[in-house]
Amino acid sequence: MDRVLPPRLRAICDLDMPSARQYGGRHEYDGLVPDYSRAGVAAAVARLGVGEPVDDPHDEAHLAVFEDQFRVLYGELEMHRRNPVIHLAALDLACYDREYASEERRMEARTRHVERWPEAIENAVDSLDMVAPPVAGRLLGSVKGLAQGLPADGGRAADAARAAHTRLVAHLGEVAERDEGIDSAVLGGGPFARLMGSADGLEVDLGLLAEQARQERDRLLTVLAEATGRIDPERTPFDVCRELVRDHPKSNGVVDSAGQWAERLIEFTRLKDLVPYHDGRCVVRVAPESRRWGMAFISLSAPGEPEGPSVFHVSPPDPDWDPKDIDEWLEIFSATTLPSITAHEVAPGHFSHGRAMLRLGSDIRRILRSESFVEGWAHYAEEMCVEEGFLSDDPRFAIGMCLEALVRVTRLTCALGIHSGSMTLDEAARRFAQDTHIVGKGAEAEAGRALFDPTYGRYALGKLAIMDLRERAQREWGSQFSLQRFHRALFDLGAPPLSLMDVAIARG
Numbered sequence: 001m002d003r004v005l006p007p008r009l010r011a012i013c014d015l016d017m018p019s020a021r022q023y024g025g026r027h028e029y030d031g032l033v034p035d036y037s038r039a040g041v042a043a044a045v046a047r048l049g050v051g052e053p054v055d056d057p058h059d060e061a062h063l064a065v066f067e068d069q070f071r072v073l074y075g076e077l078e079m080h081r082r083n084p085v086i087h088l089a090a091l092d093l094a095c096y097d098r099e100y101a102s103e104e105r106r107m108e109a110r111t112r113h114v115e116r117w118p119e120a121i122e123n124a125v126d127s128l129d130m131v132a133p134p135v136a137g138r139l140l141g142s143v144k145g146l147a148q149g150l151p152a153d154g155g156r157a158a159d160a161a162r163a164a165h166t167r168l169v170a171h172l173g174e175v176a177e178r179d180e181g182i183d184s185a186v187l188g189g190g191p192f193a194r195l196m197g198s199a200d201g202l203e204v205d206l207g208l209l210a211e212q213a214r215q216e217r218d219r220l221l222t223v224l225a226e227a228t229g230r231i232d233p234e235r236t237p238f239d240v241c242r243e244l245v246r247d248h249p250k251s252n253g254v255v256d257s258a259g260q261w262a263e264r265l266i267e268f269t270r271l272k273d274l275v276p277y278h279d280g281r282c283v284v285r286v287a288p289e290s291r292r293w294g295m296a297f298i299s300l301s302a303p304g305e306p307e308g309p310s311v312f313h314v315s316p317p318d319p320d321w322d323p324k325d326i327d328e329w330l331e332i333f334s335a336t337t338l339p340s341i342t343a344h345e346v347a348p349g350h351f352s353h354g355r356a357m358l359r360l361g362s363d364i365r366r367i368l369r370s371e372s373f374v375e376g377w378a379h380y381a382e383e384m385c386v387e388e389g390f391l392s393d394d395p396r397f398a399i400g401m402c403l404e405a406l407v408r409v410t411r412l413t414c415a416l417g418i419h420s421g422s423m424t425l426d427e428a429a430r431r432f433a434q435d436t437h438i439v440g441k442g443a444e445a446e447a448g449r450a451l452f453d454p455t456y457g458r459y460a461l462g463k464l465a466i467m468d469l470r471e472r473a474q475r476e477w478g479s480q481f482s483l484q485r486f487h488r489a490l491f492d493l494g495a496p497p498l499s500l501m502d503v504a505i506a507r508g
Contacts, residue, residue: 003304005363007051012066013367015044015074018089024367025302027101031112033090036080037123045075058493058503059364065201065497066368072198077191080127084139084172085452087124091117093149094288100305114154117161121168128171132185134425135452137176144169149288182418182425185451192419196455200372201499206416212464213412213457217435220409224402230395241403241437244396245331251316254333258296258314259284261342268390269347276488277355280310282346287313295332298345300354303366310354312345321441328440337437339391340382340400348385349378356491365494371455373495376462379408383463384483405460406436407446412457415450425451465498466490473505 005013005026013020014034021029035044048067054060073079080086093113096106147165150158187195189206197204221237228240249257262282270278280301287297299311317329331337343349353374360366382401391397410432417423423431428447433439438446449456473489474481489508490501 003363006054008049008054008063008067009364009367011044011047011050012063012070014047015041015070018092018095019369020367022095022098023300023302023369025100025304026367027109027305030096030106030109031116033113033116033120035123036087036090036120036127038081038127040123041074041078041080041127045071054364056362058496058500059362061201061500062368062494062496063364065199065370065499068201069198072194077187077195078130081130082128082132082185083135083452084124084128084131084143087120087128087168088139088142088146091120091124091146092288093146094299097288098299098301098311099308100302110149110151111154111157114150114161115157118164121164124168125171128175131172131175132182132451133176133178133180134182134448135185136172138448139452140169140172140176143172145288182451183421186421187419187454189420192415192454196457196461199455199458200370200461200497202497206420209461210413210416213409213416213460216409216460216464217406217413220402220405221435224399224406227395227398227402231399238437241336241399242439244336244399245334245403245437247336248330248332248334248338251319251326251330254314254316254330255284255286257333257335257338258312258342261339262312262346265339265343265385265390266347266351268385268388269352272388273484274348274384274388274487275352275356276484276491277352277359280307280351280355282310282312282351284312284314287315296341296345298350298354300350301358302354303358303360310351312342312351325441328442331437332442334400336396336400337403338400339397340385340404343382343385343390343401344378344404347381349381350374352381353377353491353495356488357494360492360494362494365496369495370462370497372458372462372465372498373501374462375459376464376466376498377490377495379405379459379463380466388483403437405463407432407438408457408459408463410435411446411450412460414447415454415457418447418450419454462498465501469501469504472502473508476505477508 013026017029017032017034020026048070054063093110096110147162150161193204193206224237228237232240262284266282269275296314299313301308301310314333317326345351357366382404386398386401414423414428414431418425418428425447428450429443432443432446470486473486485508489504492507493504
């Protein structure tokens, strides 16, 4: 039975049901949709922080960071009025695909969820009065894909949900056709800094962050040049890379290839004993239609659930695309880049982190996940594999790590540029083509993601913070330092806001 949550934690979960349900394993939210109407959000924000402090000082600080984050996200910036992703997550039915309960129970919850679609979509259409046309246009395909989860024989409830869904698609389609550029999607430097910083209890200096991103890019380009030089020292690094990424599976081979790399990296992580736990099962599947705006991601077995598999989802290209676009998309899953992606999503990345999250006793740590830590850890894990010698005789793995890292740090640079108003969308796409291996449709997609996922620079932000903390642990622990000790100390905190990670050194 789920443990009763204290009022302050419950207030956060009520506002973020999709995350509490899927990642926190709080299945009392099955079949429910948060009230993202303007009035509903205002009432939910007012409930934040109402209740007694918790006993553990770290947990209290962790909880307070999330309360502030949600006040900024929903109260100050009103992102539920700007960003369809929030409503997309609330409506998504793919959360019931994981095998956390019997199929009968999950399908019953899905039915109750479908029954709530008309009201939730009414709230979404009412709330989304500030959504920018470029954002609506880029998310329209994912919103349309939501209907794939509706049961074909769902009767009157499914019919009502489809009718409501048609209205949401029409609303966003109408917004997407408006003649407005990306200015309407730009947050501005101050609000962007608040959005980035509040998630981790940080004061973000955009100028300093941009300089850190530039330095990291330069470091990675140096590592990349050294690795590509082992293959062909006469050619430029990206000339070598753009040839390497052409070695990729066909669309129908992406899942099998990802599965093979997952097996190898899980075994490597176990042999090196890089993380506290090496149990669990991970399977690979094609991503649901509603989630194919992401190229690869994992759905984890969550705390409080019966043991079940985690699912590594990959998104092959749409077969209706132009052949050139299909080929460019498949380069993401090349023999050079897919191994690093798999290290990120599976082991020693998200899957390994998820196994540790299952062991936590604190509900605050089990449920409230800093996305900067979660993604930063998985990003850090990619380079750790290079450091620990995975495929050390094949420079392609180090090359792939650099390429993925360059994408992540370029995301940070482009998010900073776009939302401070110093970079256009075309300039951001060109930056991806210049500083990464991604070109064409992929570069445009990466640049456009900044509009509806403005904090997608969190990958690089989190990795840099973890690497800095590791250096400090090495200095303070001296001969007692080990990766296993450092990683266990971090994982004992769950997925902490970056400002609170240093507790790992004191408690480790």
